[in-house]
Amino acid sequence: MRRREFIATFGGTAAASLLRPLAPRAQTKRPLVAMLAVSSRAAFERNRSVFLQGIAELGRTEGRDFGFVERYADGILERVPAFVDELVGLKPDVILAQTSSAALPLARATTTIPIVVAVMADRLGLIGSDARPTGNVTGILVNLEGLAGKQLQIAVDAMSGAKRVGLLFNVGNPGIAFQRSEFEADAAALSAKLVVAEVRSPDDLEAALRSLAGERVDIVVVCQDSMLTSQRNRIVALASAARLPVMAAFREFAEAGALITYGINVGDNYQRAAAYVDKILKGAKPHDLPVELPTKLEMVINLKTAKALGLSVPGTMLTQADQVIE
Numbered sequence: 001m002r003r004r005e006f007i008a009t010f011g012g013t014a015a016a017s018l019l020r021p022l023a024p025r026a027q028t029k030r031p032l033v034a035m036l037a038v039s040s041r042a043a044f045e046r047n048r049s050v051f052l053q054g055i056a057e058l059g060r061t062e063g064r065d066f067g068f069v070e071r072y073a074d075g076i077l078e079r080v081p082a083f084v085d086e087l088v089g090l091k092p093d094v095i096l097a098q099t100s101s102a103a104l105p106l107a108r109a110t111t112t113i114p115i116v117v118a119v120m121a122d123r124l125g126l127i128g129s130d131a132r133p134t135g136n137v138t139g140i141l142v143n144l145e146g147l148a149g150k151q152l153q154i155a156v157d158a159m160s161g162a163k164r165v166g167l168l169f170n171v172g173n174p175g176i177a178f179q180r181s182e183f184e185a186d187a188a189a190l191s192a193k194l195v196v197a198e199v200r201s202p203d204d205l206e207a208a209l210r211s212l213a214g215e216r217v218d219i220v221v222v223c224q225d226s227m228l229t230s231q232r233n234r235i236v237a238l239a240s241a242a243r244l245p246v247m248a249a250f251r252e253f254a255e256a257g258a259l260i261t262y263g264i265n266v267g268d269n270y271q272r273a274a275a276y277v278d279k280i281l282k283g284a285k286p287h288d289l290p291v292e293l294p295t296k297l298e299m300v301i302n303l304k305t306a307k308a309l310g311l312s313v314p315g316t317m318l319t320q321a322d323q324v325i326e
Contacts, residue, residue: 030065031067032068032069032091033067033277034087035068035097036070036083036095036096036097036102037071037072038072038075038099039226039230041072044072044230047270054274075226076227077173077227080101084109087106088106091113094277097118099117099118099120100120100121100126101174103115103139104126107137110136114286115286116137116138116139117139118269120141121179131291132287135286136286138276141292142263143179143294152183152187152190155219159219159245163218164192164193166197166212166215166244167195167196168199168212168222168228170198170223170228202227213242217244221246222253229248240305240308240309243309245311246259247262249264251298255300255325257305259302260301261300262297264294298322298323302324
């Protein structure tokens with residue numbers, strides 16, 4: 001072939017290849033993380049931020065590395081089933097459930113999508129073994145054996161020997177049924193009268209607090225429950241109006257004005273939940289991730305509330321507190 005003919009032929013071939021459409025590049029599917037919370041968005045905002053920050057520290061940024069869809073029931077459990085159907089229908093790679101009451105309907109709706117429970121109050125048959133979950137659910141526990149008794153003891157001590165203790169209890173949440181029996185047994189051991197006020201929704205709170213005030217309880221203990229936690233500002237306001245001190249599990253209550261709290265730091269659970277989600281996105285299965293126990297309990301005392309109610313918190317309790325709000 002002559003040189004001139006070769007150049008013409010080669011040039012034509014090269015030009016044609018440049019004009020030919022490029023083969024499409026393989027698209028990598030962006031993982032989808034779904035989240036179901038029983039509480040309101042406002043009440044959940046701190047823990048949402050902790051979770052997203054935790055997973056960002058592991059190299060995953062929301063929007064860039066994974067999609068994130070979230071649903072909030074605003075403390076109304078009747079809204080949960082519709083959200084469950086919606087989220088499961090999206091076929092996410094993993095679902096973060098705020099609590100056991102969110103995880104239970106999710107586990108009934110799917111046996112294949114991994115579910116991580118950030119605040120697991122009770123297993124409710126969700127897992128077969130803490131060391132090796134047998135289904136598609138794993139997570140971090142919020143309750144420890146004997147915690148209810150310790151909380152009740154602190155409530156009694158804070159009031160210098162309270163004999164009538166109110167218990168604000170959400171009967172609409174099957175995941176906390178065990179708490180009531182624990183409190184009842186521990187109250188008997190402390191020779192204290194336990195007065196239970198049952199609620200099912202935020203609409204019941206005003207009547208429940210009015211009932212406890214009418215029973216002349218010395219202090220109100222709030223059960224560990226997502227709806228009650230989401231309503232902490234209202235609970236504290238209603239109790240304060242009735243001159244009733246409040247004892248709860250989570251520091252958010254003390255920050256809202258409760259007298260004292262004792263329990264886990266919920267933010268720690270969401271930090272650890274981020275690691276679970278990251279491992280699942282890397283290919284781990286729930287049965288590879290043992291259920292974890294809380295590693296730290298903390299006490300927070302609100303002295304401003306004590307002064308407003310005319311109460312004197314024992315000095316020994318103040319020295320034992322992890323934080324005193326003044």
